[in-house]
Amino acid sequence: MTAANKALLELSGVGKHFGGLAALSDVSLHIRRGEIYGLIGPNGAGKTTLFNVVTGLYQLDEGTFTFDGVAYAHCKPHVLAEVGIARTFQNIRLFANMSALENVMVGRHVRTRTGIWGALTRHAAARNEERAITQRARELLRYVGIERPHQTLAKHLSYGEQRRLEIARALATEPALLALDEPAAGMNATETESLKALLQTVRASGITVLLIEHDVKLIMGLCDRVAVLDYGKKIAEGVPEEVRRNPAVIAAYLGGEPASPSSSGEEVGVEE
């Protein structure tokens, strides 16, 4: 745990408001290089908002956000993808009418350079790059375990395959941090098990994983550390066992305090 102790992603005092609603307030956390970091909390706690801040879909209102030692405030999503943050979406957002292979190939966009001229002339460099893109995309499809013909349109894949295709597409951007928003949602036990194995392989390859999940078993079995959000505030952080016994967490989940369930829709994501 020498190099691993260095923080890859660091949030301090992050706040995000939607009108009068504080979706996030004063959230500070740091994710170490090479760990699987879980983010849990009741619905509407601000998990997805935090995700959207980290991946540039939302701009934070307060606080700072550093990745790999560099501060990124008010950055566009594509810039953050370039520096190495890739994500999946809670409600699957694949390119439905493109093939599974093409979906992953799009993920390579940010690491490749061919422009109009290369596309038109198909000079040697462009051809090589295109070949490398295709090859890498095929590898990634196999890596996440999609067995179907790679020409199958994304919308015709099964639900579990779509979830995994999203991961493959994100991995294609060569991220340092892979942020997964409820990757196991709607999966059966077998699928969850294979997802768990996949995430362990991903971590073993040196990629840090940030994970939002409701499946407590998955979180407990997979994560090195867990943070709990409730009403936009971090109420606990630590190793899974510790967090599970934390009274504040139990109260948040079982409703120990007389708090009305949040009616806000921030979990909806980035629907416009």
Add this chain to the structure above:
Amino acid sequence: MRNVPDSLLHPGKRNAWLAFTALALVLLALPFATDALLGRGWVRIADFALLYIMLALGLNIVVGYAGLLDLGYVAFFAVGAYCYALLGSPQFGLHLPFWVVLPLGALLACVFGVLLGAPTLRLRGDYLAIVTLGFGEIIRIFLNNLNAPANITNGPQGISMIDPIRIGGFSLGSTHELLGFTFPSVHLHYYLFLCCTLLVVFVSLRLEDSRIGRAWMAIREDEVAAEAMGINTRNIKLLAFAMGATFGGAAGGLFAGFQGFVSPESFGLTESVMILCMVVLGGMGHIGGVVLGGVLLALLPEALRNGAGPVQQALFGKTLVDPESLRMLLFGLALIVVMLVRPAGLWPSVQRRRELIADDGVVQQEQDTVYDSSK
């Protein structure tokens, strides 16, 4: 659907070459055959059909690939046409050569494409359609009114006596004798336009299957996800607008040189809608479909103009419906029918079809096995 022909899944190289050669011969012989069978007027119509195909392919980049609904596309056509007209006519006494004016018109249209694209980057769907529609009208109204205080565009009268297209010393405006064949002006334009159309098809094909093409399609499918995957949506969308506009501008220059006359009337909203119809009717995002749409919609009105009158005369003894209104009526009807029966267009993209065939093939195999064993 009993047995999918092998050639559909793995087109034999031999067959492909045969088809290719046959198509090339048909395209080469077309003006002479049309001239002999239908008359010279139809060669002229074929020329216009080629221009429309170029326009439809240009719009296909914006609408079909990048998914940006553009209802003012004809404005780029107008920009290219007027650029050619102003620099190659007695209007200003400028007679710049074709190979300067045409690229210049395309470039100017490209600039206008970016000018339109930049403020509309955040818009999508209906809102984008409204703004682009407005843009198209603005250009037309400008062309209509820029005759005072300084006369630039000659207003509604338009610009006439535009220089014919001249490549080197070879003018396409007059009849030439080559290799024992007589090539009238319309035939020469046909071959030039055919070359240009093939070039546009080539560019579209190459772009479609490239990093840029995939980025366009990703934006069409899901802009938020595309951006999260590292695509600079601003630049890629501007690129789509610019590419589409360039093709429109080039087609405009050819139009001006061919027609010898331009006026704002040719660049109305109906034209934009017409080009969009070609793309949608043929099969958005699929080059073959768009070409088919372009051919059909360019020929249909002419066929009606020439056919509807006489047919009505023969059936009812008089012309009940004016062919021009009949054309719009049939357009509407055709669009509704196509959207109901073939929502992806008459000839949708190969990939979707390939997938359908693959799926059906598997199902068919299973059914065959069942059938065989029960027999």
